[in-house]
Amino acid sequence: MQIPNLADIQIAHERIKPFIHRTPVLCSEKINQIAECEIYFKCENFQKVGAFKYRGATNALQSLSEAELTLGVCTHSSGNHAAALALAAQKRNTKAYIVMPSNAPKVKIDAVLSYGAEIIFCEPNIRARETTLQTIVDKYGSTFIHPFKDTRVICGQATATIELLEETPTLGYIIVPVGGGGLLSGTSISAKSINPNIKVIAAEPTGADDAYRSVKTGELVASQTPNTICDGLLTTIGEINFEIIKQYVDDIMLADDTQIVEAMLLIWTRMKIVVEPSSAVALAIILNNKDYFRNTKIGVILSGGNVDFSKIKSYI
Numbered sequence: 001m002q003i004p005n006l007a008d009i010q011i012a013h014e015r016i017k018p019f020i021h022r023t024p025v026l027c028s029e030k031i032n033q034i035a036e037c038e039i040y041f042k043c044e045n046f047q048k049v050g051a052f053k054y055r056g057a058t059n060a061l062q063s064l065s066e067a068e069l070t071l072g073v074c075t076h077s078s079g080n081h082a083a084a085l086a087l088a089a090q091k092r093n094t095k096a097y098i099v100m101p102s103n104a105p106k107v108k109i110d111a112v113l114s115y116g117a118e119i120i121f122c123e124p125n126i127r128a129r130e131t132t133l134q135t136i137v138d139k140y141g142s143t144f145i146h147p148f149k150d151t152r153v154i155c156g157q158a159t160a161t162i163e164l165l166e167e168t169p170t171l172g173y174i175i176v177p178v179g180g181g182g183l184l185s186g187t188s189i190s191a192k193s194i195n196p197n198i199k200v201i202a203a204e205p206t207g208a209d210d211a212y213r214s215v216k217t218g219e220l221v222a223s224q225t226p227n228t229i230c231d232g233l234l235t236t237i238g239e240i241n242f243e244i245i246k247q248y249v250d251d252i253m254l255a256d257d258t259q260i261v262e263a264m265l266l267i268w269t270r271m272k273i274v275v276e277p278s279s280a281v282a283l284a285i286i287l288n289n290k291d292y293f294r295n296t297k298i299g300v301i302l303s304g305g306n307v308d309f310s311k312i313k314s315y316i
Contacts, residue, residue, distance in 0.1 A: 001149075001151060001240050002151070003151075003189075003240065003243065003244055003247075004151050004154055004155050004158070004186075004189060005189065005193065006189065006190065006193035006194070008151070008155050009155045009158040009159060009162060009186070009189065009190055009193075010162070011155075012059045012152070012155035012156050012158070012159060013159040013162050015059060015062050015063070016055060016058045016059050016062060016156060016159065019048075019058050019062070019088075019091065020047065020048060020054060020055055020058060020159075021046060021047050021048055022163055023042060023043045023044055023046045023047050023160070023163070024043050024046065025040050025041065025042050025043070025163075025164060025167050025168060025299075026040075026041045026043055026271060026273075027039065027040055027041065028041075028267075028270050028271050030270045031266060031267075031270050031271070031283070034266070034287070035283075035286050035287055035290065035293070036290050036293075036294045036295065037286065037290075037293045037294055037295060037296045037297070037298055038296070038297045038298065039283070039286065039298050039299075039300055040164070040167075040168045040171065040297070040298070040299045040300070041267075041271070041300050041302050042160055042161075042163070042164040042299060042300065042301045042302065043273065043302050044160055044279075044301055044302055044303055044304060045273060045274065045275050045276075045279060045302050045303075045304055045305025046273075046305070047304075048084075048087060049080065049083040049084045049087050049111065049115075049306075050080070050083075050111075050304055050305045050306045051080035051083070051084065051232075051303060051304030051305070051306060052080075052157055052160055052183055052301065052303050052304065053080040053081045053083070053084035053147075053157075053304070054084040054087065054088065055156040055157055055159050055160060056081075056084070056150075056152070056153035056154065056155075056156035056157045056182060056186075057081065057084035057085040057087070057088040057145065057153070057156070058084075058088045058091075058156060059152050059153065059155055059156030059159075060073075060085075060088070060145045060150060060152040060153055060156065061073065061085075061088040061089060061091070061092050061094075061145075062088075062092070063152050064092075064143060068143050069092055069093075069094040070094070071140060071141040071142050071143065072089070072094050072095035072096060072097060072140055072142035072143070073085060073089050073094060073095070073096050073097070073142055073143045073144075073145050074096065074097040074098070074099070074133060074136045074137060074140070074142040074143070074144055074145070075096075075097075075098060075099070075133070075144065075145050075146065075147060076098075076099035076100070076122075076129035076130065076132070076133045076147070077098065077099075077100065077147050078100060078101055078104045078105075078108070078231060078232070078234065078235075079100075079104060079105060079108035079111075079231060079232060079306065080108065080232055080303075080304050080306060081147040081148075082098045082100055082104075082108065082111075082112045082117070082119075083108060083111040083112050083115060083306075085098065085117070085145055086098060086111075086112045086115035086116065086117035087115040089115075089116075089117065090115050090116050090117075095117075095118070095140075095142070096115075096116070096117035096118070097117070097118050097120060097136045097140065097142055098112050098117045098118065098119050098120070099119075099120050099121075099122055099129055099132045099133045099136065100112070100119050100120070100121055100122070101121070101122060101123070101124035101125075101128075101129065102121045102122065102123060102124055103124045104231075105231055105306075105308040106308065106310065107306055107307070107308045107309070107310075108306060108308075111306065120132055120136065126235070126236070146238070147180055147182065147235070148179075148180030148181055148182030148183075148185075148235075148237075148238050148241055149180070149182075149238035149239065149240055149241065150182075151240070153182050154182055154185050154186045154189075154240075154241070154244075155186060156186070157182050157183045157185075157186035157187070158185075158186030158187060158189055158190040159186075159190075160183075160187070160301055161174060161186070161187045161190035161191050161194075161299075161301070162190050162194075164299050164301070165190070165191065165194050165195065165299075168297070168299060169195075170297060171195075171198060171297050171298065171299045172198065172199065172296045172297050172298065173198065173199045173200075173201055173293070173296055173297070173298040173299065174187060174191050174198060174199075174200050174201070174298070174299040174300075174301070175200075175201045175202075175203055175282045175285065175286065175298060175299070175300050175301075176200075176201075176202060176203065176282060176300075176301045176303065177202070177203050177204070177230070177232075177233055177278050177279065177281045177282055177301075177303050178202040178203065178204050178211045178233065178237065178245075178252065179208075179230075179232055179233035179234065179235050179237075179278070180235045180236070180237055180238055180241060181211065181237035181238055181241030181242065181244075181245060182238075182241060183301065183303060184200075184202050184211075184241070184245060184249060185240070185241040185244035185245055185248075187200060187301065188200040188244060188245065188247075188248035188249050189244060189248060191248075192248045199250040199251075200248060200249050200250055201249070201250060201251050201252070201253060201285070202245070202249055202251070202252040202253070203252075203253055203254075203255065203281040203282040203284065203285045204233065204252055204253070204254055204255075204281065205226075205228035205229075205230045205233055205254070205255065205256070205257065205260060205281055206228075206254045206255065206256045206257075207226060207227040207228035207230075207256070207257060208223055208226035208227070208228045208230065208233050208234055209254055210222060210223035210226075210236050210237065211237050211245070211252055212252045212254055214237060214242060215245065215246065215249070215252050218246075220236075220237070220239065220242050221236075222236045223235060223236040228257055228260075228277075229257050229260065229261070229277045229311075229314075229315075230257075230260065230276075230277045230278040230281060231276075231277070231278065231308075232276065232277075232278035232303070232304065233278050233281070253285040253288070253289060254285070255281050255284035255285050255288055257277075259284040259287070259288055260277050260280050260281050260284045261277065261280070261315050262284070262287075263280040263281070263283040263284035263287060264276075264277055264279070264280035264283075264315065265315065266283065266287075267279075267280060267283060267302075273302075273305070274305045274307055275302050275304070275305050275307075276303075276304050276305055276306050276307050277307075277315075278303055278304060279302045279303045279304055279305070282300045282301070282302070282303075283300060286298065286300075
């Protein structure tokens with residue numbers, strides 16, 4: 001699978017513009033004071049389905065032929081990609097089959113159902129996801145749109161950074177959360193292609209630090225038993241994503257769940273917007289590394305805002 005370039009991402013951006021929101025870039029004077037730097041938040045929590053994932057799913061769906069669309073699409077996902085693919089499929093009048101783990105957050109299950117997709121539940125492990133998904137492909141012949149190991153998805157996710165740098169071209173850093181690596185790999189290609197001097201930093205929970213360990217060892221390390229409130233960051237990074245990350249990403253930093261919750265509540269209270277824990281890890285690493293980031297200009301992609309409010313008491 002060939003690594004995408006900036007031209008591929010720009011084509012994807014033009015393709016999806018009619019279907020996505022151009023999300024705002026917001027700042028908080030109080031958070032800047034606390035962090036001792038300038039932070040520009042690209043608010044993908046305001047994207048359709050409440051997450052950046054709609055960009056990649058839309059680019060993938062808009063790239064399919066009419067013959068492929070007649071057979072539908074499928075994926076495995078614990079949440080935001082599932083909802084994104086379901087809505088993108090609805091917009092193209094095709095069927096979406098979504099394999100979800102039995103412990104997926106209810107808020108994300110409800111979202112997928114609301115977009116008309118069919119959910120097939122499986123045990124919460126990667127083998128069960130993949131084998132269940134294969135039965136769907138075999139039965140219906142539908143096109144598998146992987147949550148992150150798909151260049152169409154990577155290019156779609158990368159468009160958020162295109163927009164961020166159009167509005168704030170003098171950033172010294174861009175920080176994004178990393179789970180499977182679709183957002184991080186796309187972001188890093190966009191950022192480094194536009195400004196080779198910008199630093200791209202990944203933010204990861206300590207309880208799901210496979211990307212950190214992979215980069216430090218130089219070999220892909222599987223996420224065996226992740227344990228974090230960041231339900232969107234539980235999966236192991238993909239092979240193509242890892243190759244891109246090794247080439248373009250400057251560093252990966254970690255934050256624990258307590259620090260992530262503190263950062264999330266700071267965004268909630270100071271910016272009056274809702275982000276999910278997986279989004280807040282980016283701010284958490286800034287707050288945990290003030291000396292490193294002091295007096296810099298940082299772009300942060302707030303990846304999503306789909307909070308399971310039944311768990312609200314555990315956050316406070």
